[in-house]
Every structure is written in C-alpha cells, then in structure tokens.
Amino acid sequence: MSRDTMKPLNNADFPDLVETCISSEKISGGKMIYVQRDQIRLPSGREGFREFVVHPGAVIILPLLDNGHLVLERQFRYPLQQVFIELPAGKIDPGESLLVTGQRELQEETGYHASEWTYLGFQHPCIGYSTEAIYIFLARGLTLGEPQRDQDENLQIFDMSVQQCMDAVQQGLITDGKTIIALMWLEKYLNGSWQPMELPS
C-alpha cells in the first residue's frame, strides 16, 4: 500500500461508492433528537433510503489537574440504563467556536476553568446513523469555581490518574467511546508520539 492512502479521501475519486440525495424529510416527532430520512440515488442508479440523526457536533475535554489526575463525571445514561464514567463533554451551540464550547461545558459541568487549552483531534462516533463529530481538547492550568448545571443535569464529579483511567478502559469499567478515544489521544500526546491536529476553523 503506497503512501497515497494517507491523502484525505475525496468523494470525486469514488464514483462507485458515493450516494446522492433525491429528497429529504424530517421523520422524528421528538424534541430531543432530530432524525432525517433521505431518498437517495445509489451508485448503481437504483433508489434507496437513508435515515440518520442530525447532530450539531460536540466537544470533549480532558481536564488534567496539576497532580496528573483527570476530572471525570459519573452520569446515568438512560438509553443504556447505566451509570457511566465519562470525561466532560457537550454539544456545540449554534455559532459557537469549538474552544468556547469546551470552556463553557467544562465550567458548567465541573466548575473548573483552564488557563491552557490544546486541541488534539476529532472523531466521528457513529458514522452509520449520525452526523456527529466530537472534537477533543486537553485543558490544563485548572482552577475550581462553581458549576452551573442545568436543572436535572445530575452528575458526580471525581478524579482518577491517567493510568487508572487506562486500566479502567482495559477492564471494561470505562466503555464510553468518546472518553476512550480522548484518553488514547492524551496518552499518545503526553508520551510525545502524536502531534495535535490543526484546529478546524
């Protein structure tokens, strides 16, 4: 496999794969998630449908304390009926920059402010049925203030060392995908093997 593989993929190079929109409708009557159904043209010329969640994108924060511990949350996630250990994260508000989302969510959920922000990279958690992208920031120089959680946003804040977090992934105690990927980025960044991506404008 040549290094050509490392160039960003361009849809125009893949006419045998690309699907195009014929028509589009909102099918979810819900207020919390927005589901879209598109009638599409397949590469074969046949028609089909695609249904997916339309999502504004999110930011996840790795809040690294001076003692080498990460600030984490325990939160009940209703779809899976389970309390999860997660890093702070939240949706991007309309018109908001990624950095401001990170600063806002960290402060609202945990009360922490950070003096040093480093963008690491991004990922798509659910390419089959969601438009979501999650942008990963490392936050250092933390000072504790007051959280400003939404009413009924129930969280418990605690901290663990980076090594304890990695052990928790290996043991299946941390299974939240966005948290696992952020931890992997942090480990690679801190040991010098990965350089951050460029912050998307």
Place this chain on the structure above:
Amino acid sequence: MSRDTMKPLNNADFPDLVETCISSEKISGGKMIYVQRDQIRLPSGREGFREFVVHPGAVIILPLLDNGHLVLERQFRYPLQQVFIELPAGKIDPGESLLVTGQRELQEETGYHASEWTYLGFQHPCIGYSTEAIYIFLARGLTLGEPQRDQDENLQIFDMSVQQCMDAVQQGLITDGKTIIALMWLEKYLNGSWQPMELPS
C-alpha cells in the same frame, strides 16, 4: 482515589443519578433506525423525556494478515457525505452470537475466513442517544474466499500496516470512532500491555 473506583458501577449505588421509565413509545416512522421516546422520572421527582436510537449492537473485526497488514474498507457514509476508511463491522442479527456475527460480517464484506478469533473488548459509541454496544474481535489465520455483499452494499477492500493505520488516525484520515478504538485495543494487545476482556455470554 481508591481502587474502589475500579469496581463495576451498580445503579443501586447511585440513587441521585438514576432515572426511571414512566411510559415508552416508538416515535420514528422510519424503516432503517428505530427511535424510542420515554417519559421518565428524574432523581428530583420531576418528569422528563428521553429519546434515543434502539440498536441491536454490532461487531467490529480486526482482520490481521500474516504480513502484518489489516484488511480495511472504504465506504461512503451518507449521514456525513464522506468516504470513510473503516474496519469490517456489522449489526448482530437476532439470536446470533457475537463470534458468529464477526465471522459472518468478515466473510460477507471482505470474503475472508479466519481460523483464529480473539475477543478483545467492547465500547459504547454513543451513550447519549443510542443503545449500541460494539464488540471487538481480532481475526487471524486469514484465507480469501468470495464476498457476499448485499445488493448496493458498495465497498472497496484494501489493506494497510498497523503502523500506517495508527499514523492515519493521528493525521485525521481515519476518524471512524469504532475503528480508532479497535486499533487502540489491537496495539495494546499486540505489545502485551492489555489482556482481552472476557467474552460476554
């Protein structure tokens, strides 16, 4: 933080976090994804709603060739209007074991059979609005047969070394979350630092 943190979390230990179902309805009229809306009781006693995608779970496969390359796919993902580089993966059919899902999807999508299967671990890609869990298998001892793709399941199969895959994550060329987490598990397993989880029954 004591090692108590490493015990699996039990909902009964978190009465201030857990939400309970009052009533439940299907709100999506779609045929491809199933969206559920539940009226819930919050820890405060107030009522609220939760909407989420109900998903059967999926298996992702790391098909490792004898030359140290991984078998990968290029696939157009309509929600993000983009061609992605991904590992083979697919949904669990009703009543199917995780291993059989992995064997079936690898064969259908790529044509490969594997003589050696190792379960590594699992993750939840989208805990905020989906019930999906993704189970990760390493497949070795590969022999090539004929793929049996669904009509209009358009894929391109190729391969890259594990190191090229990790470079592609760092450079933002591989952004599919399930593929990133499987690659992280593979790297940790191959270098001996992580032991596989126990296969869920």
